[in-house]
Amino acid sequence: MTEIPQISRIILLVDDEINIINALKRTLRCDNYTILTANSGEEGLALLAMHEVGVIIADQRMPHMTGVEFLRKVKTLYPKTLRIVLSGYTELESVTSAINEGAIYKFLTKPWDDDLLRDNIRNAFQHYEMEQENLRLTLELQSTNDELSMLNQNLEQKVVDKTREIMHSINLLQISQEILEHLPIGIIGIDEHNMIVASNRRAEALFCRAPNACLLGLIAGEALPEALLQLLQKAYSSNFAQYDGGIVALNESVSTHVLISAMGDTSQSKGTIIALSPLKN
Structure with missing residues (x-):
């Protein structure tokens, strides 16, 4: 299996409750992530504009902009970012449509199981990094194909030019031979x-x-x-x-x-x- 180069893993936590943010940070402190925090969807969008975030965890119940509304905007602006929503069982109906339309990668309930949360985040980063690596390889392949195409075009032009030069030389030789003969x-x-x-x-x-x-x-x-x-x-x-x-x-x-x-x-x-x-x- 091809080893994916390790890059800095940046996670964004979005919740209007400071104690939830702190609890999430404690849960993830051993996983060597770069952790960004925001207390609203608006703050989260501002951070996303400045950082290349791989995974987002957003609480569903937030004032002004719910977690689903926030993640729908994230999907439009940063479609490769993996989006996880935290919500209680009573809010499942409000996130179901977002799950179906692909705005949400995972739905995790509160209170969460620490090990399950960490596993889901780890899997999300692996998915994100594989997508990024595939994109990198695709661009690299496209660049190589473009270079090969340009080399082929140059080679074809050189063949055409050389053929024209040879034909010109043959014509001159034929004329010289005819002059010699006459x-x-x-x-x-x-x-x-x-x-x-x-x-x-x-x-x-x-x-x-x-x-x-x-x-x-x-x-x-x-x-x-x-x-x-x-x-x-x-x-x-x-x-x-x-x-x-x-x-x-x-x-x-x-x-x-x-x-x-x-x-x-x-x-x-x-x-x-x-x-x-x-x-x-």
């Missing part, structure tokens, strides 16, 4: 491991003899002609940023102007770009 010169990209990692249609047309063949993934030393490989070696040995290889004959029918650029100084990627401008024979 350039009037051949472009070949070679990475640090001498692998061809980029090429456009113009470059494929220059070096791929078989239909639907592709340069991507091939080792440059195995896929490119010897004349172009020799230019690459000269560029590498010259510690180049950009190397103009001049006009190179790729074969008997095709010559091209070769420009070799190094990547890495102004980009995150490292490697080599070869630009090939075929010449018309």
Whole structure:
């Protein structure tokens, strides 16, 4: 069973007879309650406005405002407070309707049995504290749910934003690829491991003899002609940023102007770009 945190137990005693108030205080002196007293319903309401009272004991027979009238007002203003009325057997009819409508938690007769009175008050406080704890847990749960809902909304928005960003990047990549494919010169990209990692249609047309063949993934030393490989070696040995290889004959029918650029100084990627401008024979 969940242990309910112990809080200060405040009880309000309302009776116009001082001797009854004192007798109740003597009965409860060993129970460690904070005891407030009032001699009328009006005084009781004033104390309730200043203190968080858990249990009220009110005498039924009081001038100006009876115990039931007082507790009916308490129910409206402080519905969680547990309300006990003290009354004689002869006044039972006057409190029956209040009991039925829930304005009164317990009806105890005078003279009271001390042990029975203390047990009823103890049970009333346990009931009150359980209600308060349930309220606290409900509010805590609601707060947690609100936080989770806000986190979910933020996460969903981040997913939407990230998806939009990815789609934008994909669109830019597609446009860049289309531009690369439609350039009037051949472009070949070679990475640090001498692998061809980029090429456009113009470059494929220059070096791929078989239909639907592709340069991507091939080792440059195995896929490119010897004349172009020799230019690459000269560029590498010259510690180049950009190397103009001049006009190179790729074969008997095709010559091209070769420009070799190094990547890495102004980009995150490292490697080599070869630009090939075929010449018309």
